[in-house]
Amino acid sequence: MVQAANSAGIGQAVARKEDLRLVTGSGCFSDDVNLPGQAYAVFLRSPHAHARLRAIEVASALAVPGVIAVLTGRDLLADGIKPIPHRPFSPHPADIPLENTDGTPMFTAPHHPLAVDKVRHVGEAVAMVIAQSVAAAKDGAEAVEVDYVVLPAVADTASAARPDAPRVFDDARSNVCLDAQTGDREATEAGFARAAHVVRFETWIPRVTGVPMEPRAAVGEYDPATGRYTLHAGTSGAWRTKMDLAVMLGVAEDAVRVITRDVGGHFGTRGMLYGEFAVVVWAARRVGRAVKWTCERQEAFATDYQGRDLVVEAELALDAEGNFLAMRGSNISNAGGHTTNFSPLRKGVEIMSTIYRMPAAHFRARGIVSNTAPTRPYRSSGRPEVIYVMERLIDLAARQCGFDRVELRRRNLVTEAEMPYTNPFGMIYGDGAYHRVMEKALELADWSGFPARRAQARARGKCRGIGVANYVDTASGVPRERAEMTVHADGTVDVIIGTVSTGQGHETSFAQLVTEWLGVAFDKVRILTGDTEFVKFGGGTHSGRGLRLASIVIWGASQQIIEKGKRIAALLLECEPGAVEFRDGAFHRAGGGRSVSLADVARGAAELTELSADLRGPLAAVCDHTVEVAEFPYGCQVVEVEIDPELGTLEIVRYTAVDDVGRAVNPGIIHGQVHGGIAQGMGQALLERCHYDPETGQLLSGSFMDYAMPRADHFPSFDTEYVEIPSATHPLGMRPAGEGGTAPALGVMINAIADALSEYGVKHVEMPATPERIWRAIREAGRTDR
Template sequence: NASPNPILKNLRVIGQHVRRKEDVRLLTGHGRFTDDFSEANQVFAVIIRSPHAHAVLGSINAARAQAMPGVLGVFFGEDMKGLGEIAHDPLPKTKFDLKLHAPGGSVGDPVFLGAHALLPTDKVRFVGEAVAMVVAETKAQANDAAEAVDITYAPLPAVTATAEASQPDAPRLWDEIPDNVAIETFFGDPTATDAAFAKADHKVGMSFNIGRVTGVPMEPRSALAVHDAASNQTTLYAGSGGVVRQKREIATVLCDDPETIRVVAYDVGGNFGTRNRVYVEFGLAAWAARRLERPVKFTAMRSESFISDYQGRDLLVNMSLALDSHGNFLGLRASNLSNLGARCVSLSPLSKGSGIITGSYNIPTAHLRSRAVFSNTPPTNAYRSSGRPEVIFAIERLIDTAAAELGMDPVALRRRNFVTPDQMPYTNAVGMTYDSGEYEAALDKAMALADWDGFTARRATAMANGKRLGRGLAHYVESSIGSPIEQAQIHVRQDLSGLDEIHVVIGTQPSGQGHETSFAQVAAEWLGIPIEQVRIVLGDTNIVEVGGGSHSGRSMRMAGTVIVKAADAFIAKGKRLAADILEAAVSDIDFGDGRFFVTGTDRGLTIFELAAKAPDNDPLSAVESNEMHTPVFPNGCHVCEVEVDPETGHLNIQRYTAIDDVGRAINPLIVDGQTHGGIVQGVGQAMWEQCVFDEHGQPLSGSFMDYGMPRALHFPSFKTALHEVPSPTNPLGVKAGGEGGTTPALAVIVNAVVDALREPGIDNPALRDLTMPLTPEKIWRAAQPLTNSKNGKTP
């Protein structure tokens, strides 16, 4: 594939394995996370949360709490009257996103989202919902006072399970709509799909429950709000997925001009989508800081995070595949049912998953029903790879099952049906257009790196030791769009020691992705200067004016593109300034290796020499914005081998191989780290992680004692490599690299376990119904037909 930009043929910095610049600061304890900020005279907020999943708020008696030492106020929903609601704006907006609407409605019609006030005045709708705020001189005093507040509730029936919430007779969360179904939209061609199934030689259908998980970022939710009455500016320190959006939404809540709000988020201790929407505590802290004229600080305990962070996944999928006698895919039917929780924070998972429902395969026709329902659980949000792992899990499990039941090789079945490079750009059966990819080549690479041919011998060794070795494969494609607008500013500055630097101001928001390094590589490449002289500036709305934050795999594609655009403008302006100073025509000024010079002579100036000579009223700088709506489609193939002990159900990952097409990799070392983290996060859901509620809506996984997390000892060394197919949609040719590790991991683990427990001649229906997380008990039960056969028992 040709490089999208000619400069990419002779690279110095882009594509190099550069170690992360930010690591020294972070590893030596010099990170600046939200809770690291404190102000003189600050006070502390503690949130009182609902103990009920669904209840009418009754009487509130705070007299005893108000009289306790150090208490400055106890505040309820009635105190917030006149404030705005959190405007989550959950409907995808770009022209390439699949559009969703309410049942019986049309695209563009109003959709009921469930009001999100800072504190409720009528009902509570999940355990952990904020009901009141106590502010005191110390956190201990605030905690003591919170226990003294007496709130009465009138409990109502609750519903937490996704399928039950969709039923017409389910307990209703909101009086404004007739039931809990907020979204129902159909995609594809039902007539053509019916015809495909009518003529099919084989039909395979399955149902999948992709459970709920939570992001558990290392840094709990935290906020510090400081109000300056003299300037009427409120500064909010709070980790987020993007400070510009957070500034706008906090201003909406406070019913004030956005220019009165400053948001700061220098270092963010993990996100994974959890922080990509505003939380009530941020608005409460800002409001209280204004009202009390004192800095107000809130930091959640981990137990609070488990019950009140926005959560992820929670999708039911029913999927059927029609095939002819040769194994060609003819059509696909699917139904996606998404659990929104108590109110609609984001519809990105449903929309994005719906768009790639056909996966990496050339399926001529499809029909999809996409729905979303309210339930008495914390709201769900985009969670790493937002909706794509769920549907990739479904289609990759379905293909493996189809191959097993029809006596076909699962690899050959995939090869037969892949979208091919000569079909790109390829529009799938629900209208999503893939930009580029070489799916079969990625498969070949993965099989070679995984030593596919050596598996038989390894399986025999495991069998000799009383274990079962299984192999799973999953191919994936994902769509990356995200907020379409980004801006870059390039300025010449000096650091405290007097060293000349290029400062690049950008509106993304890293939370561990290494932006300070990879963005600096792009700027260093274009400007011809050492990467050490490039500083990335972000996370402060007093400096960052425009920016879409970090989500949806958008950061490098959007930021890299606009940095290139700003660098080109910077060079163009430099040529004009150099022409004046060097007394030459602009057309005679050339640029290379960080230097402006008169063509054919030795007369020239470095960037920093030119900046020093430029007029004060016309400095060497550039500001450029860019709008880009076209999605890109990262893809790849993962292979995993697992060892199962059928006597105990113990599962051990023996090998894990990943081939990923991220487009052009700006820093393969950072991409590799992102892939490793993504794999662990996906495997975590497949094997350990799940948010569980009882029939009354009480959370049963409210601590690390109950919510299983992956650990380093659970994993072998990963084998990873890139298969770079540059995207034609942007000048750098990048796609995305932060989510691909997660997207196929769920399917590849379950496929491997099923393969380990499948035995020719033994009917084992339990393998079809194996659900995540794959606990030892589930695996042990699924292994019973093998154990019974070995012992001569009839199942």
């Protein structure tokens, strides 16, 4: 047993224990849940981006065979259902505050799950039809008559920020909800005043959507005998969803239960309560039976929380030797049709200078609303956008001022000797070996051998480019987590924790922690989560907090088990507790001789009558911990591309990534996370965009026919490696690894494309860098010969 335990502990590439269930179709996702006598719901959604609701006529719909009820926003209000309790910012104390410079509070507005007086984006729900079947519900939805008064709309981010733009909310002064400034303006202006070079970059990081493999689905039920609501749905954290539901329903916390089973992808799209989830449980009470809703893919494109959408103007000041002196600029983040979340704005601007030494910086940060679907944090929330800007600025500076791209980065990267380093916005990086990681990535990518490969490509009529990008990620999120651990007499260890795996492999990596610290067999560990019936608290999975916080509370609970176990083992071994040692999954009497297993001690805890009251009962422990500091994982990526200048088509011929994970728990899972993150970043850089008509707000990319997704044949074999430099701010030395693949991907890809096209005089290509955009960039540059 001890040998098996050690072979599955920390650092081992153990096969994911959940995979057999998932790849054989034995998983249980939200749409797999069906309850006796359930009804089916369909939402009628607005075809307009901006309109007043003059009247909703439901009589015809109620006459459709099979229709049970039609519910509207007015019904919600009459029943006292409250708006969705959005949190504009994440609650972590390490993040910098953003406040209006004029001292006024940030503008927020109620977001009702069914529109009451006005719709603010295409796809906003205006009615819910409940029927005996999905088909009947759809027929009923088609029979609902809505009298809309269509209003002027604005979808473009920069346009929405203008004072004369159509106002999304009538009671707001403008569409600008937040207008903050951060950094030191005076020091920044002084830096620019003495600069030998100034480089300017303006860009828009387009909007994308997460497109998880599993669309949203929910089943709501209500027990009139107890007054209790139950929601079955895919979430990133069942406990947080429960608390929000209780607020919306106006009931006590224990009157709501949330059950989350297998979840087919998250990426930020499931990180906040959806109005549909509240409506299905409310509807279950209204109709006296369970109500099920499953989101269709086209519906998801219009209504899932989307991500990115940032307009940036940035300038970088350098001295004659290439030292960075200051940076300044403006960021405008588009929250869409409701004031859902401005965390991406804050999470980006607070690390605008990323991992480079920047004596001074000053940025204006504005959060706006528009007639588009609401946004919220999307994988690596806010950081890929600003890393893209910083890395493009460096490449543009190198090209404009005659510096070598790599040498310019070497000169300005924060060194290990400068740690801990406070960036110009007040964020404190605890540690980081940025130079070491970049040099490793350059070596793996054979950066020095690139000129020869470029010459070979040119001989074949192709242009080849190479790009490099460094990144830092801010892992914060909900700072508190809790774990309950119980050791049973058969040697099984149960761990109850409030995180939820949405593809990260928690059942495996968390079990490896227990195996490492308690010496039990890997297959004897059960990770229990996703049900608020037994999860007393949980912050969920987001912002790189899953393993980062879970490791701390699982370790704490393990140590309590060991200390408690020593006292019980002392009775079994007939010695003092101080003479008991724990190793290899067993308690040993010091000096050799007798030992008892962890299972024996668990049995003793249940059976020994002479134990004190605090030791009798299950061998169990609880660790509840709050982490006040953020973690800053970092790394470097190098990409090599080859472009056909006649067609504009691009091939990624080489992709190298190096990440510092602090301490690797499962190398296989780390590589999987990095590969997936790269794919998402490359998807945005080359293919993906939520395309809205800028004037009407109509979504023009509402299906897979119009929204391009990355495929396996778009990528080469990734050369991903990691280093393990223990984190100075995590008690176990661990760093998150789930978002590093995405964070630098935008910057490194566009840097590589710009390098490939530099021989044609092309300086920049906006995202997504489609073949058409590349082809046009070559021709608009005015040089088609090389």
